[in-house]
Amino acid sequence: MNQETAKKLVQEGGLFIFLNVPEGTEFGIDMKSWNTGEKFRGVKMIPPGVHYIFYSATSNTGDIAPRTGFFHNFRKSEILVKKWDSQLEDISQEEVSQEEIVRLKDNIKALDGFLGPYPFDILDKWNNLCGNINDDLIKILTPLSGKVRSALELQSCSNADRPKGVKKNPNDAETSSGSSPKKSRLSNDTEHNFLPDLKPIEGTELRLTEFPKKNYPDGATPSEITKHSLDSTYVLDMMVSKLSDPVNIIGELEFCYICFLVGHSLEAFEHWKKLFSLFCSCESGIKKYRKLYDLFFSDISIQIKEIPEEFLADIVANKNFVYVKLKNLFNVIKSSDLDGQLKMKVERFQKELTDTYYWDFQHLESDEEDEAPVIVEI
Known part of the structure; x- marks a missing residue:
C-alpha cells in the first residue's frame, strides 16, 4: 500500500x-x-x-x-x-x-x-x-441479539411438559379372550417424544428467508406437481416475492456463506446449500432471472475457492452435491437460448473448475438422460 x-x-x-x-x-x-x-x-x-x-x-x-x-x-x-x-x-x-x-x-x-x-x-x-450485502439486509438477517454464534444457544421444554408413560398403539386389537390390548413397543415417533424439545433461544437464531412449505402452488394437478418437482422456478418466485429487491437473495447467499466461512455457523451453511441447490434447479427461471444468475455465477466462482479443504473433502465424500448440481445447471444453460455473454461466463467458470479440481462436466450426460423422470400428462 x-x-x-x-x-x-x-x-x-x-x-x-x-x-x-x-x-x-x-x-x-x-x-x-x-x-x-x-x-x-x-x-x-x-x-x-x-x-x-x-x-x-x-x-x-x-x-x-x-x-x-x-x-x-x-x-x-x-x-x-x-x-x-x-x-x-x-x-x-x-x-x-x-x-x-x-x-x-x-x-x-x-x-x-x-x-x-x-x-x-x-x-x-x-x-x-460481500458485494451485495447492505445495511437493510444485515438488519433483516442478523439475530435480534445482534450476534451470530457458531454454536446455537438452545433451550428445552420443562420436565413437566414431557410426555409420561407409554402411548397405546391404536392399531392394536383386543385378544380373542376379550382382554385389553397389549402395550406395543415404542414407535420411532413415540421415542422421539421422549427427547427434550430443543430449540434456539428466542433472538439468537438467524432470521433467514423461509422456503415455501410446498414446491408447487395450491390446486396444482399431478402433472404440474411433477413439473415443479423437476423445475424449482416456482420456489424461486416465492422466495424473491418476499424480498424488497430481488438482488437481496444474492446478498443472503453471501451473508450465509460469510457466517459459515468466517463465523463457523452450520445453520448458515445449511441455508447456503439450500439456496445454492435452488439456483441450480430452475430451468425456466434462468432467463427470467438472468441478472440474478449473472451475480450467482460471480459469487459461486469465488465462494468455491474459499471453501475449507475439510468441507470440500466432505462434499466429495457425499457424492459432491456442488459438482452434481452445477453439472445439471451447466447442461441446461448449454442447451438453452440464453444470450452468449452469460453462456461464455458459464463456460469460463466450468473450465476453471475442471482445471482446478479436475471435475469432468462433459461426460455421463447420456446416463443422466436415461435416468431422468418422465412427466406423464393425466
Missing part, C-alpha cells in the same frame, strides 16, 4: 475500539484473526463498507469458546466502541455512552499505538465475497 492510500485511510478509515479484552482472546475482522496481546485496543484504518468482526474467549488452559461475530457497515471515519464483559466472556450488553466515545475520539492519537491496522492483503477478496 502506497503512502497516499495509507494517508487517506488514516483520515477516512473506520476505527473499532475494543476495550478490556483479555490477553490471548481470539479476535478477527473479515478473513484474518489473531490472539490479542496485552496492548490490544482494536483496529484502525478500516475501509468504509461492510465488515465482519468476530472473537472467541480463551481459557487459561488454551480452550477456545465457540466463535461469536457481527456485521457492521463502517462509514467514513466512523468510530465503533465495544467493551468486554469478563463475567459473560463476551461483548458487554451495555451501550458505550456518547460522552465516552467523544473522549476516546479526542484522545485518538494517544490510543493509535494500541490499534492494529486493517489487513489490506485480504480486502479485494473480502469485497468480492
